[in-house]
Amino acid sequence: MSQPATLTWFARHELCLFWRDWLSMMTAGKRSREPVLVVVALVFAVLIHLLAYYLVAPLAEAGIAPDKATLVAVTGSAFLSWTLMLSQAMESVTRAFYTRQDLDLILSSPASARRVFAVRMAAIALAATALTTVLAGPFLNVLVLTDGARWLAGYGVLAAMGALSTAFAVVLTVALFRGLGPRRTRLISQIVSAVVGAAFVIGVQAVAILSTGSFSRLAFLRSERVVALAPETESLLWRPAQAAMGDLPALGLVLAASLGLLVVVIAVFSANFGDHVVAAAGVAYEGNKARRARESFRPASTERALRRKEWTLLRRDPWLMSQTLMQILYLLPPALLLWQSFADNVGALLVMVPVMVMASGQLAGGLAWLAVSGEDAPDLVASAPISPRAVIAAKIEAVLGAVAMVVAPLLLALALAAPRLALAAALGIAVAACSGTLIQIWFRAQAKRSNFRRRQTSSRVATLAEALSSILWAGTAALAAAGSWFAAALAAVALLGLAGTWMIRPRQTEGV
C-alpha cells in the first residue's frame, strides 16, 4: 500500500478512476453489459487480426528488408499515427486545464499539485499509447508471427510515440495558454488539435492526388520519386522505423530520447500547471463581454425561433466548430481532385460522391445529437405550446440546413464539372443526412451538450446504425453515379437497415 499523496498513490487513484470511467463509457454505466463488452472486445480483436493478416502477410512472405523504400513507408505510416496521437493528447491536455471535476478538491488540499499533474501528464501519454496500440498492435502481432520476433520492438516504438506526442502536446498547449490567454486557448487549442489530427492524412492524400492522381497514401509513400528524394538509410530520421523493425540500439535511442523528453517536460511544466488550471477556472467567473447587441426582437414563428436558436448555438460551439472543420478538411482532397480533374477527367470525380455522402451522414448525425439529445433546456421546449412533432421537425430542418450550408459550395462546383455526378451526390447527401438525423432522433437520450464526445456511449446501436447507414448510402450514391443498377440493391439494403433500426428503437415515454 503506497503512502498517501505520493506519486504512486496518485497514480493508483488516477488508474482506478480511468478504469472505471472507461468501463462506464464502454458499457453506458450498465454492469450487466460487461460480459457483452468482453465478447465484443474478443470479436473485435479477432477481426482486426484477420484484417492485419490479410494486409500484412503478403508483404512478410515477400520479405521485409530495412531498405529505403520500407523505411519511408514505415516512417510515413508511423508519423500518420503520431499526428493522431498528438491531436488526442492536445485535447486531453486542454481538458485537463478546463474540466474541473475533482481539481477543486485536490487544489484546495495540502497535497502537492505538482505530483497530481505529473501523474495526469503521464496518464495522457499512457492513454495515447494504449489507443494506438489497440489499432497497431494486431499488425505488429501478425508481423511477429510471419516475420519474426524482432517486430516486438514495435511496441517500444509505440510507447515512445505516446511519450513524444504528450510532451509536444503539453508544450504546445502551454505555449498557446501563455500566448493567447485562458479564454482563447480553449477554442484555438481544440481547432489546432483537430487540424493536427487531419493535416498529415490530408496533406499526404493531397500530394498523392497531385502526383499520382489517386487517393492512395501507401502508393505515394512507396513511389520511386519519394524514395529517391528520401535521405539515405544512415539518417537519424529512420531510427524509429529501424527500431520498430528490431534494431535494438535504435530502439534504445528512440525510447531514451522520447521518454527523456517527456520526463523533462513533466518536470518543467507540472509545477506551473496548477496556476494555469486556476487561471482557466477564472474564465468562468469573469464577466462576459457585452456583444454588439441587436436593438430589437426579430419576428419569428415557433418553428423559426427553434431553428434560429439551434443555428446560433451550433455557431457558438467551439468544439463543434473544430469537429465541423475536421469534416470540411476531409472534403479537401476530393475538392483538390475536383479542381485537378475539372472538365477533362470526369471519371476521376466519381470518388468525390461517396466521400461527400459519407461526410454528410456523419455530420448530420453529430448535429442531430446536439440539437435533440444535447438540448440544454428540454423542459423549456417541452413546456411550450407546440407539439413534440413540430419541435422535432424544426430541429431536423435546422440540422439539414446546417449540413446543406457545409456541402453546398462543393456540390455546386461538382455540378459545374459533372451535373450527373452532382445529382447523385445531392440525393445521396440528402438521404444520408436524413438517415443520420432520424437515427439520432429515434435513439435520443437527454444528455449534456458538453458530453458530445461521449454521445456514442448512450447507444452503441445508434452509433453503429449511423455509421452503417452513411457507408451504405455512400456506396449507393457511388454506384448510382457510375450508372450501375446495383445502386438500387444497395439502397434497398440501406432502407432495410434503417427499418431494422427503427424497429429496435427505445420507447420514448416523457412529454405530453
Place this chain on the structure above:
Amino acid sequence: MARPARTNTRESAAAMSPLLPALELRGLTKRFDRPAVDGLDLAVRGGEFYALLGPNGAGKTTTLRIVAGLLRPDAGAVSVFGIDALRHPAEAKRVIAWVSDEPMIYDKLTPFEYLEFVAGLWSIDAATAEARARGLIDWLGLGPHAHERCQGFSKGMRQKVALAGALVHEPRLIILDEPLTGLDAGSARQVKDVLAGRVRDGATVIMTTHILEVAERMAERIGVIDKGRLIAEGSLDELRRRAGKGDSSLEDIFLELVAEQSGGA
C-alpha cells in the same frame, strides 16, 4: 394501465373564465418503481398563491411536471382554467409557465436572445415581447448583463433569466419547483417580489419549496402532500386549527403532519 380520464371540456373564451379553478387535478396517478402520485385530488383557485409542501420524494415535482406537460400520468385528469391539459396540451401550455430549480437556459445565448427565443416558442408578437422583455430585464436587475452570454452567470442570475423567460409570455398559471434554492437573499427577495406582483396582477402561482418561511409569508393556501397524496390543505390559520396549535409555526405543523402520516402508514 388505466387511461387518463378525459373531460369534454372544449377550449373557448368561456372556458378561460376567471371563475374556473386555475388548476384542478382529479385522481392523478403516476407510478415509477412505486407510486409517485397516488390518486391526487387538488384544486387551486385563480389568482391565488398556492404553496405545495412535502418531504423529499412526496410527489410534488412529479405532480407539477405532469401539470406542465412534461410527464404523462398513468391515470387522472388535469384541468387548467377549464382546459383538459391531457387532451389539449398545447392550449394548456399556452397559459402556463414552468420554472424548475435548475434554470433552463442556454449558456451560449444572451438574456436578450433567450427571451426572444422563449417569446418565439410561445408565438408572441415580436414588438410586444420585446417591450415585455425590456421591462422584465430592468425589473430583475439584468440590464447590465442583457447582452452578455449566460455562461458564467451566477445561480441567482441564471434563475432570474429563467424567471424572465417564464414571464415574457404573461402566463396565467406560474408553476415553480423550488425556485429559491441556492439564491442569495437579494436574488430571493427579487424573485419573491416578482411573484407577489404577478399574483396582484391576477396570475396564479403554484410553488413547491422547502423554505417554509416563504410559504408561511407568501402563500394564501398551503397544500401538504406525502406519498403522492394530499394530507392537509388550507390557509396557515386553518392548518394551525387542524393541528390544534394556535401559534405554532408552519414548520412545526408540517413536521407534525408528516410524522402523523408516517405513523399512520
